[in-house]
C-alpha cells in the first residue's frame with residue numbers, strides 16, 4: 272500500500288495535528304494539567320442560553336426536529352440561514368450582497384482549506400501561491416496547501432513599547448514589493464484578529480491589503496473567526512467589519528459557542544461563493560445543518576450580535592486582563608515581552624532570554640503539566656530555515672480562556688521554568 276503525495280502531505284505530523292491531539296489526550300496519570308494549549312473557546316452562559324432556547328423551540332414544534340436531522344441541505348447551505356445572514360449584513364452594514372454571495376461550510380477550517388487550495392497550486396502550467404503578508408500566522412493554515420511550497424509569506428514588522436508590550440504591523444513596502452515581483456500570487460490571506468498574536472490589523476492595513484489585492488486582480492482572504500460582528504472578541508474600538516468584492520470574508524460560529532457543531536460562513540463575490548459550494552458538494556455533500564438552524568433566528572433578530580457585544584467580548588476581555596496581570600506579576604524581573612492583546616483568545620509571549628528553542632521548552636512544560644503551543648509552528652512560507660524572524664523560536668502561544676486558577680498556575684509554572692532555562 273502506498274499513500275499518494277496528497278495523502279502523505281495530509282497525514283504528516285503537522286503542528287495542527289499535534290495541537291488537536293494535545294486537546295484530546297490526557298497527560299500521563301498523576302500530573303495536574305494546565306490547558307493553555309489548543310484553541311478551545313470557553314463556555315459563555317448567555318450564548319448557551321440562546322442556543323438552548325432555540326433548541327427547545329425546535330423540540331416542541333411538531334416534527335421540526337425530525338425534519339432538520341433527516342435530510343441534507345444544498346451544498347451552499349440552508350436557504351433560511353443564508354437569507355438571514357444576507358439580510359443581516361445588508362441592513363446592518365449596507366453591504367451590497369445577495370444570497371449568492373454566501374457559502375456555508377463545516378467550520379471555517381474547511382472554508383480556509385477550500386479557499387487556500389482554490390487559489391494556490393498548479394494553474395495553467397505554473398505554481399500559483401498564497402501570500403501571507405504578516406507572519407506569524409495561524410498554525411492551522413501551515414499544512415493546508417495540497418501542493419508543496421505554494422504558501423509564501425512576508426514577516427511582520429514589530430513595534431516595541433516601554434510597557435513590555437509589542438505589536439506586529441504590516442510591512443506594506445515589503446508586501447507591495449513581493450506582489451510586484453511575483454505575479455504567481457493567487458490570493459493574499461490574513462487572520463483578523465490574528466491567531467497566534469492577538470493582533471488586530473487596523474482598518475487602514477486591511478484597506479491597504481484590499482487595494483493591493485485589487486491592483487493585482489487577486490482576492491484578499493480575511494479569516495474573521497474571532498472578529499466582527501460576531502463573536503466580537505476584539506478589545507479595541509477602532510476596528511470595523513470590512514467587506515467588498517476584493518475581500519473574501521470567512522466567519523465561524525465556533526468562538527460564539529458552537530465549536531462542536533461545525534459551521535463556517537463565507538461572504539465573497541458570487542463566482543467564489545459558487546465555487547466553494549461546488550467544492551463542498553464534492554468533499555462533503557453538504558454542511559452541518561444544526562448550527563445554521565440554532566443561529567438563524569438569532570442572526571435575523573440581532574440577538575447573536577448583541578450577545579457577542581454584551582457578553583462574549585466582555586467575558587474574554589476580562590480573561591485577557593487577568594492573564595496579562597498574572598504574566599506581569601510572575602514574569603516580573605525577567606526579560607519578557609507580551610503582544611498587545613487586541614483580540615482573539617490568546618496571548619503571545621516573547622521570551623528573548625530563552626536558551627533553548629520553544630519547541631524544546633514546550634516539552635519541558637508538558638512534563639510539568641502545562642500545555643502551550645510553541646511559536647515555531649506559526650512561522651511558515653519561507654525557504655529560509657529557520658524562518659527569518661527574531662521571534663521564530665522564542666515565543667509561546669497561551670490560550671487564556673480556561674479556568675482562572677489553572678491559567679494563573681500555568682503562567683506561574685512557565686515563569687519559573689523560564690527563569691531556569693534563561
Ligand SMILES: Cc1ncc(COP(=O)(O)O)c(C=O)c1O
Pocket residue numbers: 310377378379380381409411462465466494496522523524525530534535
Ligand atoms: C484563525 C482561525 N481560523 C479558523 C479556525 C477554525 O475554526 P472553526 O473551523 O472551528 O470555524 C480557528 C480555530 O481555532 C482559528 O483560530
